[in-house]
Structures are given as C-alpha cells and as structure tokens.
Amino acid sequence: MDRERLKVVLEAALLTSTEPLPVSELKKLSDVSLDTRQMESVLEELAQDWQGRGVELNRVASGWRFRAKPEVQQYLDRLNPQKPPRYSRAVLETLAIIAYHQPVTRGDIEDIRGVAVSSQILKTLETRGWVEVVGTRDAPGKPELFATTKQMLDDLNLRMLSDLPSLQEIGSLLEQETAEAASMRTSAPEPIAAPAAEPAPAPVAIPASASVPVSSPSHAETDAPEGWPFGPDDAATAGS
Template identity: 50%
Template sequence: MNEDNLRKIQAITEAALLAAGKPLSVDQLRDLFEEGERPARQIMEHVLVLLEQSCQGRGFELKKTASGYRLQVREEFAPWVGRLFEEKPQRYSRALLETLALVAYRQPITRGEIEDIRGVTVSSNIVRTLLEREWVRAVGHRDVPGRPAMYATTRQFLDYFNLEGLDQMPPLSEIRDLEEIGREIEKNMQAEIEFESPARNTGDDGDDSNPDNAPGQTLH
C-alpha cells in the first residue's frame, strides 16, 4: 500500500475516533471502509501506530483501552481544559471508591462480603450508581442461604479508567488502605483532574458523588 493511501486511512481513522466519543476496536475501524477498499487488519494496526506517533508533542494522545482505541486529552493538560466547563466535577465519595476498589480486587464479591471487610453497611445508592454507570455487574449468586448476588467489574470500568485489563491496576501489596486503592484507580482516568475524596465515613454510607460530571475529557 502506497504512502498516500496510508495517509488517507490515517485521516479517516483520526476523524472517526474524534467523532465517536468512545473507544473503537480495530475491526470497527476496518468496517468504516467499503469491502473493496477495506484495509487488512495488519495495515490498520500499522495506521494506528502511525497515528499514535503523530500525536507526540500534541495536547491529545491515542490511548488503547479494553474496548479499543480512542483519542483523548493528555492528563497533564487537564487543569487547563477543565476551565472550559462551568461546573467542576464533584468528588467521588470515599465509600464509593472503597466499594469499587473491593469489587475490582476481590471479584466476584457479594455486598455482604464488602460490608464485612469495610465494617459498615454499603448504601443502596452506591450499588445503584455503580450498576447504572456499568462499572460493575452481577455475575451470579453465592451458593449460601439467601443466594446473594456476586459483583464483578465490567469492560466499561476498564475503558473509563484507561485500562486494557485488570492486570494494569496497582498491585494490592503496594497499597496501604482502601482509600488509597480508590485514589490509585482514579489515577488511571483519562485527563484526570486532581481532587481528594472525602475522608469521613459514618454508619450507613451516603453517596456524594456525581459520576456524570466525572473528571476527564475524551475528544469528540
């Protein structure tokens, strides 16, 4: 394939990733082309390498996640990009981060098991938020009285936190406590806006987060 064709495929790929607002797989990118002009998988992967190289020194980058590739603002430019938005992203509650961290590291895990580890009741609002965001899902039921649901993380969780797989999360042995696990998970967010999660925790956990205004911006 000549250089002009490669440049055209690269431009089409860049345009598609800018418009999609979500990760696209190699096959999804190939399907943008008519059958007669569809690039081979090896060619498409080469084009993605070229696109990644072309992003060097620019304000955005090509990032691979569990679902595919996306163009996103580089993390170091988040403080400036964040000023474009009138409403500042609300903080994630410590309770939500701890719950999400336990699901990520101990999956599959039941709500009762999370409560046993944390020593407090897990708010229904937290479970609902995690399910609605599609960061966790029920993957079965524990074979004990009551058959409680077991929860695990999803592909959307990996995509949102810029992970290709769970093996990219910080080793549990390097984390001192659950709150720190939550902070480490959030470090993998695209174009992260720095914040501290609330440190207070009493009884039945409330959820003071607003994930629809979460830090980070995908280019679209």
C-alpha cells in the same frame, strides 16, 4: 487505499466519535482486508504521529480513542466550570474491593471492609456504569455477584484489569481523597456576619382619647423544611 490515506480516514473517524471504537469497527474503514494485527499497527503509527500534541490516541477496554492529555486538562476545565461528582471513601473502597476480588457478593464486600455496605453504595456504582451484576452464587439466598465493567476501565483510561494500580496505590489514592475532602472543609471561608439591626424607634405616646384601629392577626401557613439539599444518590454516597 494506501497506508497514509487509511490513517487520515481513521483519524477522522476517531476524532469525531464520542465513544472508543473497537478494531472490529475500524477495519470496516479500509478498502483492503486487514487482520487485527495489521490494523493495530496502523493505529500505533497514527498514535506516534500525534506525539507532542495536546491530545493523544490510546487504547482502552472498549477500543481506541483520542483524549486530551492529562497535563492540559486543568486548562480545559476552565471552559467547563462544572465540577465532576465526588464520591465518598465508602464508595471508592467498595469499587476497589470489587475490582480486585471480583466477582464478589455484598457479603464478601462487608467481610473485607468490616462494616455494612448500604444498597445505595452499590446502586451509585451501578448507575455510574462501573459495576454490574454478573450472576448469582450457588449458596443459600442466591446472592448476586458484582463485577466491574468496561466503562470503568475506559473512564480510568485502562485497557484491562491487569493495568489497575496495586492495592497499596489504591490505598494511597483513597487517603488522598479523604485528605482533600477534609482540607476543603477546613479551608471553607468563615460565614459573613449579618449587619447589625437598626435600633428600634422609640415608642410614641398615644392619648387615651385617640381611637386606634386593631387588626386581626393573620394565620400564615408555614412549610416544612425541604430536608437534605442533595439528590438521593448524592446523600447516600456522602455516608460511609
């Protein structure tokens, strides 16, 4: 298998995979034995071949993958109008603290944030696959230690923790997130007023001699309000 043929095979494998593929797996596609550096050289060359296209080949924490370039994502979103989940400032702050200070306990997070951290916030991050328990601290109560996952790096299109933006940049992103949420609330359209009710018809006089049937009032059962319209995770992440 020559180099060009190997690139074609790698291209097919990466384009059809729904997950990043590590070099250890991609090496199985070659007819000849290649070490990690040799395989990475072929992958880097393949990435160069895709320069100027709508998709790009890059390396993240879990391996190599093709993805749409950020500048075309806004157009692709038209094919999938479902909006991605939005997370509260409290959730994003908690994630940032774990990312930069890991491993940390819930108490550590609360000391840094200066406010209590609800269990639902941590559950949201765990459910999303961004945070996991990596052990316990040798302290009274054996508090759990939290750290970020490869999934978080993959979702942020990062290869390693050192690729994370600075704390100042994280702060700016959090402020932007809050400002956008506030803008969406203030720009919400005014509710449409209900149409005016039709005037009630004038009462009709009934002769005293007329026989008027009277029916017993019905006792319809009424249900209690449904409550918060979102799921338990969404309701919790909306709080701080």
